Amino acid sequence: MEHNKRNHSALSAIFNEDEKRVDWHDETLWFVRSKRDRAVHNVPEWEQLREYGSEIKNHTLSNLDQYLIEFEKKARSNGIHIHWAEDAKEHNEIISEIIRNNQVKHVVKSKSMLTEECDLNSYLTSQGIEVIDTDLGEYIVQLRKEHPSHIVLPAIHLKREDVSNTFHSHLHTEKGNNNPQYLAEAARQHMRRKFIFSELAITGVNFAVAETGGFVVCTNEGNADMGAHAAGIHIACMGIEKIIPKAEHLGVFLRLLTRSATGQPITVYSSHFHKPRNGQQMHVVIVDNGRTRQLGRPDFRNSLKCIRCGACFNTCPVYRRSGGHSYHSAVAGPIGAILNPNINMQENADLPFASTLCGSCSNVCPVKIDIHDQLWKWRQALTKKGHVSSGKRLGMKMMSFVVSYPSIYRVAGRTGRWIMRYFPSLLANKTINSWYKQREMPVPPRQSFRTWYFKNKK
Amino acid sequence: MNSREKILAAIAINKPAFQPMPDVVVDIKYDYSVLVPQFLNILQINGATAVWVENVQTIKDDLQKNIAGGHYTINTTEVLGIVNEEININSNPAFLDPVEIAYISGTLGIAENGAIWLEESKMRNRLLPFICQHLVIVLDVTKIVADMHEAYKRITLGNEGYGVFVAGPSKTADIEQSLVVGAHGARSLKVYLLS
Numbered sequence: 001m002e003h004n005k006r007n008h009s010a011l012s013a014i015f016n017e018d019e020k021r022v023d024w025h026d027e028t029l030w031f032v033r034s035k036r037d038r039a040v041h042n043v044p045e046w047e048q049l050r051e052y053g054s055e056i057k058n059h060t061l062s063n064l065d066q067y068l069i070e071f072e073k074k075a076r077s078n079g080i081h082i083h084w085a086e087d088a089k090e091h092n093e094i095i096s097e098i099i100r101n102n103q104v105k106h107v108v109k110s111k112s113m114l115t116e117e118c119d120l121n122s123y124l125t126s127q128g129i130e131v132i133d134t135d136l137g138e139y140i141v142q143l144r145k146e147h148p149s150h151i152v153l154p155a156i157h158l159k160r161e162d163v164s165n166t167f168h169s170h171l172h173t174e175k176g177n178n179n180p181q182y183l184a185e186a187a188r189q190h191m192r193r194k195f196i197f198s199e200l201a202i203t204g205v206n207f208a209v210a211e212t213g214g215f216v217v218c219t220n221e222g223n224a225d226m227g228a229h230a231a232g233i234h235i236a237c238m239g240i241e242k243i244i245p246k247a248e249h250l251g252v253f254l255r256l257l258t259r260s261a262t263g264q265p266i267t268v269y270s271s272h273f274h275k276p277r278n279g280q281q282m283h284v285v286i287v288d289n290g291r292t293r294q295l296g297r298p299d300f301r302n303s304l305k306c307i308r309c310g311a312c313f314n315t316c317p318v319y320r321r322s323g324g325h326s327y328h329s330a331v332a333g334p335i336g337a338i339l340n341p342n343i344n345m346q347e348n349a350d351l352p353f354a355s356t357l358c359g360s361c362s363n364v365c366p367v368k369i370d371i372h373d374q375l376w377k378w379r380q381a382l383t384k385k386g387h388v389s390s391g392k393r394l395g396m397k398m399m400s401f402v403v404s405y406p407s408i409y410r411v412a413g414r415t416g417r418w419i420m421r422y423f424p425s426l427l428a429n430k431t432i433n434s435w436y437k438q439r440e441m442p443v444p445p446r447q448s449f450r451t452w453y454f455k456n457k458k
Numbered sequence: 459m460n461s462r463e464k465i466l467a468a469i470a471i472n473k474p475a476f477q478p479m480p481d482v483v484v485d486i487k488y489d490y491s492v493l494v495p496q497f498l499n500i501l502q503i504n505g506a507t508a509v510w511v512e513n514v515q516t517i518k519d520d521l522q523k524n525i526a527g528g529h530y531t532i533n534t535t536e537v538l539g540i541v542n543e544e545i546n547i548n549s550n551p552a553f554l555d556p557v558e559i560a561y562i563s564g565t566l567g568i569a570e571n572g573a574i575w576l577e578e579s580k581m582r583n584r585l586l587p588f589i590c591q592h593l594v595i596v597l598d599v600t601k602i603v604a605d606m607h608e609a610y611k612r613i614t615l616g617n618e619g620y621g622v623f624v625a626g627p628s629k630t631a632d633i634e635q636s637l638v639v640g641a642h643g644a645r646s647l648k649v650y651l652l653s
């Protein structure tokens with residue numbers, strides 16, 4: 001991706017220049033998180049479902065090669081063409097070859113984080129092929145030559161006036177008309193022509209079922225279906241980890257996915273593709289792009305259980321206040337911070353540090369990924385491999401030294417409270433300690449928790 | 459080695475020790491006597507209109523009223539009378555584009571989330587439920603199940619080339635999280651539950 005190569009804290013600083021917008025972003029995502037909570041509380045067996053979700057994924061990863069082979073066999077007998085891509089480059093080449101062989105010029109694409117990860121759009125555009133992102137949020141960011149800032153809510157970093165301006169210049173909507181209904185209708189009208197005349201549709205895959213050789217795509221807008229059923233060729237792109245063993249497992253995952261994502265009980269459309277329609281070509285591209293490497297890392301392989309619901313983004317205090325673009329990757333947020341160092345360690349070494357390790361992500365994750373533990377483990381691994389800046393390295397070393405010796409920890413705590421009380425400006429100096437950008441210092445407690453505890457425990 | 463072999467070989471080396479597949483048995487905590495009201499209620503929350511009718515004539519009248527009102531209306535369900543056979547598996551998108559209202563029969567409905575299963579054989583053309591401006595689904599009231607687990611027990615995936623759960627009108631909240639009904643699919647969904 002042609003993302004800015006700068007690091008998370010520098011990019012967050014840019015996002016934080018507009019304080020009001022940051023507040024809005026923060027509150028809106030928290031609102032989505034609270035909708036998730038309400039939906040979850042309506043399902044008494046929620047924790048049981050999470051446990052099943054987690055166990056099914058653990059089982060699948062432990063037998064992944066067999067399930068992929070089973071899927072391939074069944075899908076082929078259903079009339080679907082199966083392709084395998086080792087990396088992003090091969091993924092893009094396979095798609096481009098299908099496009100060339102069929103002399104296609106116009107492509108519609110519904111949401112697929114994998115094609116973002118592979119930067120498919122730039123690749124195809126450079127070959128003179130028109131690719132339109134049909135999900136409204138993705139379409140907005142595509143027109144603005146930006147990338148999605150959230151895997152479920154791609155344009156969450158934008159306000160309605162931004163969308164209005166963008167549509168005014170590209171779709172000639174009325175200047176200053178910021179009404180979401182009006183703007184969405186303009187996109188609907190424009191896109192409808194694109195759907196009707198498109199020759200080839202690309203979609204993502206939410207779940208691929210080994211047992212039946214089919215795949216499921218979930219949308220609220222209906223854009224994946226409009227594309228796939230109108231075009232003569234349908235290409236669905238999936239990472240190897242999208243496989244689930246059986247059709248009945250969809251019951252578990254579809255119940256978990258949208259409640260976790262937006263608080264809806266299910267998406268408006270959950271489309272199950274098993275065979276091409278009469279006269280249609282259907283292709284599935286199965287992509288590795290570093291996933292088998294991650295599978296071989298015992299500390300991080302759990303990240304491959306992710307069903308891309310976005311709940312960990314919405315709950316993350318760092319994501320909410322730094323914005324998706326600060327993660328300079330296709331998948332932002334806490335899970336992105338675990339996946340991206342696997343794809344490129346050097347460039348993404350900053351991401352596992354973009355977290356307070358508060359653990360909220362792990363608490364909401366519908367498939368029980370130990371997200372915050374993995375972030376902590378990446379910090380250790382990256383530091384050992386020398387991918388971490390000297391300032392951070394020193395801080396981490398000091399911290400691990402201090403916390404491993406209780407007596408030093410106590411002295412350090414006492415000293416810290418004393419310094420906070422008498423020289424607060426030193427700690428809160430925004431150049432020495434960048435944590436205090438946009439933050440105020442709390443009043444330090446008179447006594448440590450430990451002192452308080454011993455005094456009160458009797 | 460080609461990519462397929464390379465990927466499969468890498469998985470074989472890197473995958474964790476075998477873990478058993480869980481037997482999914484979810485305790486159903488639903489009260490079956492309230493499934494239908496629950497189903498109707500959740501559909502309304504999802505932005506659909508849902509009505510329970512005693513007699514198929516009510517739906518037929520509604521269909522006739524739409525046709526008489528000059529709306530391009532397509533019926534694909536035999537219980538409502540003559541099926542519009544000009545719409546079929548080979549109809550192209552430009553031909554389907556002007557359809558205003560489409561009547562399609564559902565196979566089953568789910569009380570926990572309002573989703574209704576539509577099968578390819580019942581919709582005549584896969585694009586129809588999406589490209590029509592307004593979708594009307596007719597569903598037998600005895601076909602309501604409690605939850606997704608029950609639903610998948612009754613559906614045999616792969617028998618048909620395509621099937622979809624529809625749980626409301628198409629919608630988006632991609633502009634500042636404000637809900638807009640009528641994104642790319644049908645602008646409205648009306649569900650007739652038939653006794």
Ligand code: SF4
Pocket residue numbers: 260305306307308309310311312313335361364365366367368369371
């Ligand atoms: S890591 Fe868990 S919470 Fe985050 S997107 Fe993936 S499934 Fe959702």
